[in-house]
Amino acid sequence: MTQSLALKAGEARVRLGARGITRRFGALTANDQIDFSARPGTIHAIVGGNGAGKSTLMRILQGMDQPDEGSIIVNDSAVTLSGPAEAFRLGIGMVHQEFMLVNQLTMLENLILAREPVSSLGVIDRAAALKAGQDLAERAGVTLNWHQRVQDAPVHARQILEILRLLYRGADVLILDEPTAVLAPQQIRDLLVLLQRLRDDGRTILFISHKLGEVMAISDDITVIRTGRVITSGPADETSKAQLAVQMTGEMVRAVTPRRAREGDTVLSITGLGLTDGRGIRRLSGIDLSVAAGEIVALAGISGNGQDELVEAITGLSSISEGNVALRYHDVTGMSLHQRRALGLAYLSPDRAHEGLCLEASITDNVIAGHHRRAEFLASGLLRLKAIRAHAEAQLDRFGVRRDSAALPVSSLSGGNQQRVAIARELDGSPALLIACQPTRGVDIHGIAAIHQCLLEYRDAGGAVLLVSEELEEIMTLADRITVLFNGAVRGTLRRGEADVESIGRLMLGEDA
Amino acid sequence: MLDNLIHAALIMTTPILLAALGGLINRTGGIVNIGLDSMMLFGAMTALIVAADNGSWLLALAVAGGTGAFIGGLMSLVITRLKANEIIVGLGFSIVATGLARFILKSTYGVSGTLRLPDVTRLPVIDIPGVADVPVLGAMLSGHNVLTWFAWGMVPAAAWFLVRTRAGLRLRATGAGEKAARSLGLRPLAIRDASTLFAGFMAGLAGAYLSIGLVGIFNEGITAGRGFIALAAFYFGRNHPVMTALGALLFGFFDALQIRLQGRGFPPELVQTLPYVMVIVILAMLAWSAKKRNGART
Numbered sequence: 113m114t115q116s117l118a119l120k121a122g123e124a125r126v127r128l129g130a131r132g133i134t135r136r137f138g139a140l141t142a143n144d145q146i147d148f149s150a151r152p153g154t155i156h157a158i159v160g161g162n163g164a165g166k167s168t169l170m171r172i173l174q175g176m177d178q179p180d181e182g183s184i185i186v187n188d189s190a191v192t193l194s195g196p197a198e199a200f201r202l203g204i205g206m207v208h209q210e211f212m213l214v215n216q217l218t219m220l221e222n223l224i225l226a227r228e229p230v231s232s233l234g235v236i237d238r239a240a241a242l243k244a245g246q247d248l249a250e251r252a253g254v255t256l257n258w259h260q261r262v263q264d265a266p267v268h269a270r271q272i273l274e275i276l277r278l279l280y281r282g283a284d285v286l287i288l289d290e291p292t293a294v295l296a297p298q299q300i301r302d303l304l305v306l307l308q309r310l311r312d313d314g315r316t317i318l319f320i321s322h323k324l325g326e327v328m329a330i331s332d333d334i335t336v337i338r339t340g341r342v343i344t345s346g347p348a349d350e351t352s353k354a355q356l357a358v359q360m361t362g363e364m365v366r367a368v369t370p371r372r373a374r375e376g377d378t379v380l381s382i383t384g385l386g387l388t389d390g391r392g393i394r395r396l397s398g399i400d401l402s403v404a405a406g407e408i409v410a411l412a413g414i415s416g417n418g419q420d421e422l423v424e425a426i427t428g429l430s431s432i433s434e435g436n437v438a439l440r441y442h443d444v445t446g447m448s449l450h451q452r453r454a455l456g457l458a459y460l461s462p463d464r465a466h467e468g469l470c471l472e473a474s475i476t477d478n479v480i481a482g483h484h485r486r487a488e489f490l491a492s493g494l495l496r497l498k499a500i501r502a503h504a505e506a507q508l509d510r511f512g513v514r515r516d517s518a519a520l521p522v523s524s525l526s527g528g529n530q531q532r533v534a535i536a537r538e539l540d541g542s543p544a545l546l547i548a549c550q551p552t553r554g555v556d557i558h559g560i561a562a563i564h565q566c567l568l569e570y571r572d573a574g575g576a577v578l579l580v581s582e583e584l585e586e587i588m589t590l591a592d593r594i595t596v597l598f599n600g601a602v603r604g605t606l607r608r609g610e611a612d613v614e615s616i617g618r619l620m621l622g623e624d625a
Numbered sequence: 626m627l628d629n630l631i632h633a634a635l636i637m638t639t640p641i642l643l644a645a646l647g648g649l650i651n652r653t654g655g656i657v658n659i660g661l662d663s664m665m666l667f668g669a670m671t672a673l674i675v676a677a678d679n680g681s682w683l684l685a686l687a688v689a690g691g692t693g694a695f696i697g698g699l700m701s702l703v704i705t706r707l708k709a710n711e712i713i714v715g716l717g718f719s720i721v722a723t724g725l726a727r728f729i730l731k732s733t734y735g736v737s738g739t740l741r742l743p744d745v746t747r748l749p750v751i752d753i754p755g756v757a758d759v760p761v762l763g764a765m766l767s768g769h770n771v772l773t774w775f776a777w778g779m780v781p782a783a784a785w786f787l788v789r790t791r792a793g794l795r796l797r798a799t800g801a802g803e804k805a806a807r808s809l810g811l812r813p814l815a816i817r818d819a820s821t822l823f824a825g826f827m828a829g830l831a832g833a834y835l836s837i838g839l840v841g842i843f844n845e846g847i848t849a850g851r852g853f854i855a856l857a858a859f860y861f862g863r864n865h866p867v868m869t870a871l872g873a874l875l876f877g878f879f880d881a882l883q884i885r886l887q888g889r890g891f892p893p894e895l896v897q898t899l900p901y902v903m904v905i906v907i908l909a910m911l912a913w914s915a916k917k918r919n920g921a922r923t
Contacts, residue, residue, distance in 0.1 A: 212804065216801040221797075
């Protein structure tokens with residue numbers, strides 16, 4: 113294996129790179145004279161915000177798109193890639209953000225699909241397949257349940273499978289597009305270890321990310337892209353997180369300035385909440401939690417410790433076994449989501465693509481959804497489109513959604529702008545309580561600051577926020593109080609000021625602060 | 626009495642099972658084949674014509690299967706290449722096939738509705754000496770024709786094919802994750818077309834079973850919607866060959882029961898609807914139990 117890797121890479125100085133790559137779409141120049149060089153056996157990070165041109169560049173490096181000018185460099189020489197198959201022949205494979213796995217098949221079947229070891233008559237040699245999988249996993253230092261269906265496998269196992277499949281198919285250059293976006297903190301650490309291990313085996317890794325902490329942690333070289341141009345490219349040890357942030361955004365990111373929360377009435381009050389699921393497994397127990405007006409309470413915890421279940425209990429998306437949920441002193445335990453919304457509940461879903469927005473519907477429709485029954489938008493059963501459009505435009509302006517036309521599908525927007533559309537809808541009509549789940553997931557550094565500002569302004573105007581986030585930094589920035597869930601129960605609550613990363617981390621692991 | 630019912634149930638199961646296995650493979654590849662009935666109808670007609678003309682049942686089966694595959698191929702191309710909706714296209718094929726069959730009978734043979742031909746070679750029936758007289762077992766194993774044996778042999782064969790062969794794995798991947806399959810360099814549309822060819826072939830055989838196996842004549846209503854009951858059978862079996870065979874057996878049983886009840890004073894028009902009513906009842910029960918199982922999260 114090591115020998116074949118050496119053969120592929122040869123004595124090249126540049127395993128994969130770009131020279132003057134330019135790609136235009138109409139008036140927009142997505143890539144403008146892009147240069148970078150990934151040396152063999154290194155991790156090379158490509159850093160940039162949403163819309164910086166990373167995706168276009170990756171498509172070109174995969175042969176899925178052709179540059180208007182410039183060329184791709186493979187092993188020091190310029191090549192033209194006709195498609196992903198040809199990129200693969202040169203040893204270049206990619207893990208997309210959206211996994212290319214067949215969920216109903218097992219992990220092993222996904223590994224070998226289209227490269228099956230077969231005996232005569234096309235019968236799959238299952239022993240050989242399993243051995244190949246186990247060898248790969250062992251060399252990568254991971255364990256996978258090969259006979260599990262992908263749909264039952266946790267998301268980090270699916271990602272590892274994607275990576276191992278590239279190795280199985282013979283790639284030695286791995287392009288990973290935002291690989292940590294879907295992972296919990298511990299899994300991110302494991303992935304970074306795996307990537308370093310693959311690098312030490314002689315492979316070349318192109319790591320696309322906008323999470324600067326991870327980039328600084330594992331990269332040998334870093335290329336920063338902004339508005340389609342390379343801002344800087346060089347060794348990681350010659351730069352810093354702060355410097356990268358400036359280069360990425362082009363200006364100092366305005367740090368949010370949390371103000372002291374005003375005391376207010378209790379808006380959300382949960383007492384003795386418990387949940388036993390259909391299989392008899394205890395999901396939540398004895399949860400007491402309250403959020404007051406003018407306060408942001410954050411729910412921290414490693415994902416899967418009851419956050420999703422608690423949110424579903426508060427929103428009414430699922431029923432609970434015991435306890436009470438009260439909104440503005442009304443017991444809403446048995447009420448539907450619709451009734452709870454009427455009492456002032458707003459809910460920002462963590463799953464923007466499926467639950468938070470209807471991607472195919474227009475921006476206007478997404479802004480108005482749920483508010484369409486209001487008298488100003490509905491006259492004798494018919495929608496008043498003019499009033500709706502005017503209101504949507506006003507909301508979009510208020511939340512700074514950058515758009516061509518509000519009549520376009522919401523999928524035409526970048527991730528950060530999509531999230532702002534969702535926030536614009538949820539904060540419409542001044543709700544009393546906002547449940548904000550992973551509000552900045554998949555949003556670039558610039559968008560994050562803007563979304564944080566929205567949440568703080570809402571709080572300062574007297575809104576109550578329950579923030580559920582896997583980003584500790586986000587929690588530390590925004591929260592007035594931090595409640596840590598562990599194993600379906602409240603492990604501890606810390607006030608702003610007494611909370612630091614270490615004490616929260618201990619609570620997240622079930623220890624004492 | 627019991628022996629007769631068992632025997633009749635197996636006889637009525639065969640056409641449903643043949644078409645259902647074809648439809649199962651097709652659906653695994655990603656197409657719900659609503660047009661099975663049309664392929665069955667033309668299989669029935671061509672089998673009778675060849676069996677009368679040529680006298681070889683084997684050739685009749687080959688032509689019936691080939692005709693079914695041809696119609697399946699046409700349907701598949703419309704769905705995979707022209708991106709037409711599979712439900713609408715499948716229904717369209719079923720309706721057109723009925724009209725076309727009527728036209729062919731009228732224009733070529735000058736008959737309306739029913740085609741009787743002299744000297745039709747029927748499918749050979751396999752009597753097993755010794756076993757034939759054993760109660761129950763005899764009804765199950767003896768006195769069935771070659772296609773019945775073939776149909777039941779295809780049940781484990783299909784299960785093995787799907788799980789153990791390269792083609793089976795690729796077929797499952799195509800149906801369950803077209804995008805992923807394409808990204809790995811497979812050709813999902815071609816794989817899908819191949820699965821429809823197979824479904825058409827099997828439905829064509831099912832038609833031949835009805836005309837040269839069962840009755841020895843062709844009638845424009847000979848399929849009596851069995852292509853659609855086959856759909857119900859593989860939905861019942863959740864695309865698993867063994868469970869699909871059980872589904873086919875269940876509907877075959879009601880078909881046989883319906884025929885026997887007709888002679889017992891029940892209004893025949895009503896009794897004839899029994900298998901179809903049972904399809905609705907059983908699928909509704911399945912959906913209900915699935916809903917109850919997933920009831921924890923609403």
